[in-house]
């Protein structure tokens with residue numbers, strides 16, 4: 629069975645189950661999927677390209693997605709800012725921050741998923757970032773806005789938030805991609 633079909637079945641079963649449990653008291657709530665990942669990890673890219681993105685195309689209506697790019701990176705406080713050390717080095721730190729900024733400015737998964745799926749399917753997420761943004765969200769946000777976010781205080785703050793969310797995982801993650809379904 630294709631991997632994205634397996635994921636789609638898992639998510640559908642969760643949705644049906646929560647529908648049964650909650651039907652009497654409130655409307656159907658979507659399946660919450662949180663992905664803790666890093667932009668250059670091959671297994672993350674494989675999961676996104678072959679499972680998450682094709683599933684998203686089919687089941688967007690029953691999914692509430694949270695993407696948290698940070699993964700196995702480390703953060704170090706440096707005055708008022710944070711410095712990051714990434715598993716796949718500086719390109720990955722840049723890629724993570726670009727995606728954190730895209731998620732922030734594009735606001736909802738309907739807008740940012742196609743851009744991020746485009747980047748993660750590319751041979752180099754970093755060099756394709758601008759093309760992916762302009763191809764999939766041509767009017768929502770300018771590349772210049774993302775660029776100044778990435779190397780500015782907003783990008784630093786967003787990555788610090790992602791670091792905190794990752795470090796607060798209970799149980800802690802011990803590899804990436806780390807996938808939570810309904811918590």
Ligand SMILES: *[C@@H]1O[C@H](CO)[C@@H](O)[C@H](O)[C@H]1NC(C)=O
Nearest residue numbers: 657658659660662692693694
């Ligand atoms: C989606 O998840 C976020 C938390 O990640 C939550 O704040 C929001 O209420 C959820 N939306 C729905 C429709 O369940």
Ligand SMILES: *[C@@H]1O[C@H](CO)[C@@H](O)[C@H](O)[C@H]1NC(C)=O
Nearest residue numbers: 733734735736737738739768
């Ligand atoms: C998602 O955000 C875009 C702007 O980035 C907006 O145009 C669109 O209406 C939003 N869609 C939903 C479902 O909130």
Ligand SMILES: *[C@@H]1O[C@H](CO)[C@@H](O)[C@H](O)[C@H]1NC(C)=O
Nearest residue numbers: 722726774775776777778779
């Ligand atoms: C951020 O700054 C670094 C180092 O100066 C540079 O290599 C990189 O291209 C910049 N990133 C963006 C998105 O402009």
